[in-house]
Amino acid sequence: MHSITVNLTSNNYPIYIDSGLLEHIGDQIKKIYKGKKIAIITDSNVDKLYGNILETSLSKENFIIKKVVIAPGEKSKSFDTLKYVSEEILGFEITRGDLILTVGGGVVGDLGGFAASILLRGISFIQIPTTLLAQIDSSVGGKVAINSAKGKNLIGSFYQPKAVFIDPSLLKTLSERQFNDGLGEVIKYGAIKDENLFSNLLQYESKEDLLKNIDEIIYTCCNIKARIVEQDEKDLGERMLLNFGHTIGHGIEKQFNYETFTHGESVSIGMCIITKNSERLGITEKGTSELLEKLVKKYNLPCTVPDMNMEQMLKAIKLDKKNINDALNIILIKKIGCGFIKNIAASDIKKYIQCL
Numbered sequence: 001m002h003s004i005t006v007n008l009t010s011n012n013y014p015i016y017i018d019s020g021l022l023e024h025i026g027d028q029i030k031k032i033y034k035g036k037k038i039a040i041i042t043d044s045n046v047d048k049l050y051g052n053i054l055e056t057s058l059s060k061e062n063f064i065i066k067k068v069v070i071a072p073g074e075k076s077k078s079f080d081t082l083k084y085v086s087e088e089i090l091g092f093e094i095t096r097g098d099l100i101l102t103v104g105g106g107v108v109g110d111l112g113g114f115a116a117s118i119l120l121r122g123i124s125f126i127q128i129p130t131t132l133l134a135q136i137d138s139s140v141g142g143k144v145a146i147n148s149a150k151g152k153n154l155i156g157s158f159y160q161p162k163a164v165f166i167d168p169s170l171l172k173t174l175s176e177r178q179f180n181d182g183l184g185e186v187i188k189y190g191a192i193k194d195e196n197l198f199s200n201l202l203q204y205e206s207k208e209d210l211l212k213n214i215d216e217i218i219y220t221c222c223n224i225k226a227r228i229v230e231q232d233e234k235d236l237g238e239r240m241l242l243n244f245g246h247t248i249g250h251g252i253e254k255q256f257n258y259e260t261f262t263h264g265e266s267v268s269i270g271m272c273i274i275t276k277n278s279e280r281l282g283i284t285e286k287g288t289s290e291l292l293e294k295l296v297k298k299y300n301l302p303c304t305v306p307d308m309n310m311e312q313m314l315k316a317i318k319l320d321k322k323n324i325n326d327a328l329n330i331i332l333i334k335k336i337g338c339g340f341i342k343n344i345a346a347s348d349i350k351k352y353i354q355c356l
């Protein structure tokens with residue numbers, strides 16, 4: 001079993017990575033939680049696939065369980081679902097000493113973590129992420145949120161889990177597209193921080209080959225994220241590196257109403273466009289954008305968008321909560337494995353986001 005500790009000023013928590021972990025999850029939780037009650041938040045897809053294994057393992061340890069099942073998909077990161085989940089958990093007469101388990105993709109983790117952060121002013125929660133994106137990204141770092149009509153993730157908090165348990169064997173039931181969606185973020189980690197990860201991804205001969213190394217890949221990504229979050233928990237500096245590809249990516253998701261492209265697909269397009277531009281501007285080493293495009297295409301991710309609306313894109317970037325006054329931070333790479341933050345005047349953004 002791989003393990004990583006996230007060391008924060010207020011608390012430390014472990015991330016465990018092991019194929020088959022879900023079957024022994026009760027035993028693992030017993031080691032770090034001495035209470036009896038556990039409220040599980042999951043979605044109906046994950047519940048159908050893994051609900052029985054989870055409940056069987058928890059019941060063996062005599063935990064008292066309440067399962068709250070939400071509809072799958074981004075629409076569940078809403079006030080309505082938050083209300084439903086909150087009332088169900090309060091109806092279970094949960095106390096501050098009890099535990100919430102979020103079992104699912106980023107939607108369940110974000111919504112469930114946010115519920116945990118506000119119910120009774122904070123109940124401990126454990127993340128059991130079940131998509132690749134959730135295993136390498138959203139379950140680590142404590143950003144939890146729901147969406148507003150004004151934009152994604154605008155209502156939320158920083159609330160760190162008590163632990164993260166990652167079972168890579170759960171990824172076998174993901175569709176090809178969902179799996180590749182997560183790979184978009186894996187490629188991002190390689191591009192900003194780890195040339196070795198990047199070149200390994202280029203070298204795998206098949207999905208089977210990649211899957212043989214998936215525990216290690218997840219470990220590498222979580223490690224990168226953990227080290228970054230340790231330096232900048234509240235996303236005011238170094239953590240912004242994780243937004244490589246996201247400035248344009250968020251604009252694309254918004255323009256296409258979160259329907260045409262998945263998050264990982266939008267980020268892939270964003271990484272490719274911004275790197276082509278930074279290479280043209282002489283900031284990025286020649287040949288880098290070609291390598292990036294090669295890798296993105298290898299995993300069936302897109303690198304361009306046929307009809308990007310520049311006006312809408314600029315509007316989305318302006319509304320991004322990370323932008324301050326007339327300056328904004330964009331993330332570029334000098335070469336593969338070397339990401340950096342560049343502060344630019346808002347009026348210069350067009351140079352970096354045009355489709356070449």
Ligand SMILES: NC(=O)c1ccc[n+]([C@@H]2O[C@H](COP(=O)([O-])OP(=O)(O)OC[C@H]3O[C@@H](n4cnc5c(N)ncnc54)[C@H](O)[C@@H]3O)[C@@H](O)[C@H]2O)c1
Nearest residue numbers: 045072073105106107108130131133134138143170173174
């Ligand atoms: N908190 C953060 O730091 C952070 C970072 C990145 C993304 N996010 C958020 O994550 C969300 C996207 O997460 P996601 O891509 O996991 O989406 P998701 O949670 O909607 O899951 C995608 C789909 O996969 C299904 N699913 C989950 N696990 C499965 C499995 N093992 N087998 C088969 N199907 C499975 C789900 O039911 C759902 O239909 C977005 O809301 C995004 O804002 C948060």
